Amino acid sequence: MRTVPSILHLDMDAFFASVEQAAKPSLRGKPVIVGGLGGRGVVSTASYEARVFGVHSAMATAVARRLCPNGAYLWPRFVAYREISEQVMAMMRELSPLVEQLSVDEAYVDLAAGPYGPALAAVPPAEGSEFVEAIAQDLRADIQHRTGLTASIGAAGSKLMAKIASEQAKPDGLVLVAPGQERAVLGPMPVRALPGVGPATEQALRRAGLLTVAEVADLPEEELVRLLGKAHGAGVSLMARGLDERAVVPDRDAKSVSVEDTYEVDLADRDRVLHELDVLAARCVRRLQAAGRSGRTVVIKVRRFDFSTLTRSETLRGPTDDERVIAATARRLAAQVNLTGGIRLLGVGVSQLAEYTQEDLFAQAAAEAAAEEAAQAAAQAEQAASLEPASAPIPTASAERSLGSRLWMPGQDVRHEEFGAGWVQGSGVGRVTVRFETPDSPPGRVRTFLVDDPALSPAEPLPLRPPVG
Known part of the structure; x- marks a missing residue:
């Protein structure tokens, strides 16, 4: 057992909501709820101002709206959250190579394995505890200085107690449990x-x-x-009894990569289900490629109208990250499922991960099939045009969605050619309302535009703080 509380557990405070408040001056000090916004949406994170009303994570968004009708309900901006997370994790890795990231806003770090390790081992336990406390306070101060956000930290001789200590430290605090005080x-x-x-x-x-x-x-x-x-x-x-000998393990290896969506209206049309599987497969592949991985087993998850849930899987000859192969496999698996009655949720995943992609006959065959299908479609279109030049094809529902008005989500970053950077406050009835402000500006002014205003476009998140040093 350790004699110094050299394991830290860091947990960012109300992370998603805090990022939104830091990015949007008009929301500071006000209840902010981040998560799914539809009828089946779920709260991901609630600010501490929203928690006063009883709103909490994993609560149905519809319930949250009843408890806190005047809160700001925002769609998650995962790009912004990842950028801040990477900054925080980099600061932790400066303390030790042993950083075990549990999620985008939570991690353990073992100080004994880092540059402070020899000093911690050379001093009496009481002095070692004071040293750890000073390191943890410096880390919290650095995070606030570089990101404008707060973090809670627990320090202990084990992962179990460090996690419990960080819960006691919330919000924006530090709790240290000296070895021997666990019980x-x-x-x-x-x-x-x-x-x-x-x-x-x-x-x-x-x-x-x-x-x-x-x-x-x-x-x-x-x-x-x-x-x-x-x-x-x-x-x-x-x-x-407070006994926990688990080590801090860096770079925990994922066993699978998957994505899923819950739909506000049950999917009753098989073509729509297949289209959504294609979309999910593309998202899954982006995650695979971002992690530098490929996978051999494709899995689909289907939750039907009666809440019954089933999965189907197929193992390929070799690992792949080819979107066409994964989408085609997902479609084959869907053919094994009874889709009558409606589908509430769909998911696509890949398991049996590898760090390489074999030359795959499936991918080659899929590419050839796609090329042949495109050529046949072009030939048919050309023939139809020569026979009936005045006729126009009837667009499908999916085509209408892709060609229709742009979809603006509450909280989304935008830029206007005249008014500059802002974020979507709401949209509906052909209009979109934007508040023009930046992280370092005063609360901004609200303006309303047509949803198809050519001067308004999506934008990347602005940094919360200028780059340090």
């Missing part, structure tokens, strides 16, 4: 505070009269194994 900190907490203790485990413990972590820690491990099963019971017993 004193954990004891009064409810059993749900332990990782892996969900509603079912909580109920099993409650039936046995175990309500606090201290009561679980005092129970012999054999009793917990009897209550919860061998693996889970032994794990809960160790956690309740």
Whole structure:
């Protein structure tokens, strides 16, 4: 066991909502909710001002709107979040090569493996704790200086306690648990505070009269194994006593890459389902290629109108990142599924990942088939035009969507040729409302335009702070 709390757990405070408030001066100090905006949307992050009204992550957006009708409801801007995340993770890697990123806004770092490690090992535990506290406070200050955002940090001798400490530190704080104090900190907490203790485990413990972590820690491990099963019971017993020897593991290897969408209106048309699978396959491939990976098994996920969910998969001869191959495979898998009644959710994923792509006969065949199909379509169009020059094809629903008015999402970055940078506040009835402001400007003025105004265009996110140094 460590004698110095040299493992840090960092968690950005209300990350998505905080980025939006930092980017949009008019939203600072106001309730901001980021997530899906449709009838089936789910809250991803709520600012602390919104949480006062009872809004929280994973809540249905429709419920959030009833609780907080005057909040700003924004579509996620993942490009902006990733840029800030990369800055924060780079700062953590300056402290140690052992950084285990759990999500875009959360990570562990092991200070003992970095440049401060020898100094931490050379001083008494009390001085080592003070040194760790100073490092953590400097990290929080650097993050706020470079991004304008706040982070909460927990420091402890294990990942378990560092995570629990960061929860206690929220928002914008630092909590340090000295090695040896684990049981004193954990004891009064409810059993749900332990990782892996969900509603079912909580109920099993409650039936046995175990309500606090201290009561679980005092129970012999054999009793917990009897209550919860061998693996889970032994794990809960160790956690309740504050024992956790898991190492901080950098660059956790993903086992799969997938994307999915939930639709506001059930998909009832097979052609529309196939079109959406093509869109999902393209998004999945972009993620694969961004990670420098390929995959051998293609998986589709289908949730039907009655909430029944099923998956189908097909394993290819070799790993691929070819969009045509993955889309064609997803379409073949969809042919195995009964789509009558309507589809609520679709997903496309790739597993059995590799760091290379083999020469794939599937990809070559798909390319040849696509070229032949295009040539046949062109020939048919030419023939039809010669026979009936005055006739025009009837556009499909998907074509109408692609050729119709641009879709402006609340929170989206835009630029106007006359008024400069701004963001979409709302749209509807052929109009889009834009607030013109930047991260370093005062709250801006609101103007309304036609949705097809040629002077208005999508834009990349502006940096929250000027580049440092």
